[in-house]
Amino acid sequence: MKKVYIETMGCQMNKSDTERMLGILSHFDYVETKEPKDADLLMINTCSIRQLSEDKAYSAIGVWGKWKQNKPDLKIGFCGCVAQQKAENIFKRAHYVDFVLGTHHIYKLPEIIKRVENGEKVCECEESHKTEDEIAKNYEITRVKSVNAWIPITEGCNNFCTYCIVPYTRGRERSRSSEIILKEVKDALAQGYKEITLLGQNVDSYGKDFKDRNYRLADLLREINALDGYFRIRFVTSYPTDITDELIQTVIDCDKVCEYFHIPMQSGSSEVLKAMNRRYTKDTYGEIVKNVRSMVKDVTITSDFIAGFPGETEEQFVETLNAIDEFELDYSNTAAYSPREKTVAAKWVDKFIDEDEKVKRLKRLNDKVKENCLKSNKKFVGRTMEVLVENFENHKGKNVITGRTRNNKIVHIPCDTDRTGEFVKAKITGAKTWYLNGELL
Ligand code: SF4
The missing domain is CATH 3.40.50.12160 (Methylthiotransferase, N-terminal domain)
Incomplete structure (x- = not known):
């Protein structure tokens, strides 16, 4: 070999x-x-x-x-x-x-x-407009050892946000066949994986390109949910305006689908969103988030933001900080704008924000994310939550198991035995910025 x-x-x-x-x-x-x-x-x-x-x-x-x-x-x-x-x-x-x-x-x-x-x-390196399922089904996947199996359901993206390289590197959006996805899910479950995450740049538009059938993400979730055994299902990443009431209802109806949405907002300013070619305003994003929160109990909503997009003013940047507060976003990934060759915004050189200013805005953005993450974590102190254990390690001289709740909060629990791969019940005893502390029940 x-x-x-x-x-x-x-x-x-x-x-x-x-x-x-x-x-x-x-x-x-x-x-x-x-x-x-x-x-x-x-x-x-x-x-x-x-x-x-x-x-x-x-x-x-x-x-x-x-x-x-x-x-x-x-x-x-x-x-x-x-x-x-x-x-x-x-x-x-x-x-x-x-x-x-x-x-x-x-x-x-x-x-x-x-x-x-x-x-x-x-x-x-030529672009292909097909998924590779026909060839792929002959090969098993060598998954990294973990409790979570990541399974792509779409490849590529049609949205062409003006800052994003993905449509140029991953091509136009193609949905993989549900038969192949279900086979991969069943294989992963048979190998002992306890959590299935359906993956795509824009996962909610799954099936839009199927010419001969009306089959969408909600249908796929229901089929996976009906499989035997106890496991969890997640899906990332959602494009805000593609989240339908039917999809939200599916999350509510399906006991294995977790109460977690990752919905990138990118900016809290409607003008910047327009320049980014995002198909929503600050207010429409807010309505979507409020709708998800009102329908799904205990849901957490995470997001992505860019600091220093070309032409972003101080006032527009402050709108982003305010949006994180207003929509109570539980956590956000952040990045300073980085021009990528071929993208539309990379040509707006005269509007580029000074590097030092971008670094300062990114720091302010990260501080806001931290503040909100702690606020969000504190809401769960005193609650009993189900944790899927992902790790066993010695942390600062103590044996600790670490896992995630259904709504994707990380929990550290003192425990002397390795419970990796098990679902445990924990009482949440404290909240830190990035994780919760708990004790086994
Ligand atoms: S940011 Fe997301 S939705 Fe926009 S083009 Fe990139 S992958 Fe597509």
Whole structure:
């Protein structure tokens, strides 16, 4: 057996692609190693959401290029979103790379490796408008050891937000067939996974591209919910205006679907949202969030925000801080705006916000997120909650199990035995900024 090491950067979609690539390679005499120095094949699965991630990818493989000078048979693959975007140009920047593999063709990996082993340099980065389910179903997935299985249900995005590279790296939106998804869910449950997260850049638009059937995310959730056994179901990421009452009702009706929505707002200013090409205003976002909260008991709602979008004024930025308070967002991912090649906003150079100012706004945004996260956590002190245990570790000299509630709150519980993979009941005894403390009942 040969050894493969894959370094994964970026989002959960990339992690899921890595699991698929490891699954494919396991059918072709490759076994995973966690030690890059032991590998015969080194691959990097890159992220292009920010310039920083792209720069990190090049610096990581620079070291591998040096190793190759003493180990000429070593093969190096550059994969993922940066590969999709830069294609052959990767060879100019890193001549020691053997193959460049975009996000649309991971199932061609066996054929690509064969060509590389015959001395060819290969680049597979054309855009494809199909899902790869026909080929994918022949391969099992090598999941990382965890209680949670991430299963992509859509790939790509049609929204073209003016700051976002995803439609250029992942292509137009394609929904995977429900039969393949259900098979992957059943396989994961049979392997002992306790939580299924359905994944997509815009998961609520699942099925919109099916020409011959009216089958949407709500239908898929109901089918998965009907499977035997006790497990949890989550879905991320939701586009605000695609959340229908039918979907919310499905969350209420299906006992395995968790009370958690991730609904990126991106800015609290309607003018900035328009410039971002988001299809809602501050008020429509607020109505959607209030609707979800009024219908789903104990729901938590998390979001994403960008600080320093081109042209964002101080007043518009303050509207974002106010929106986090007003809509009681439980947690938010944040980032300073980073111009990405090909996107519309990257051309608005004359409106770019000064770097120092962006850093200051990001800090203020993070402070607001922290404040609200603590406020949200405090609401659960004294409650009894179900926790799915994900970890057992020694934390500051004490044995602790860590897991998540149905509404995605992290809970630390003192416990001397490893309960990983079990559902436990805990009384919440305290709230910190990023987690809750609890005790076993
Ligand atoms: S909806 Fe999300 S993935 Fe699609 S373009 Fe907008 S930010 Fe990017």
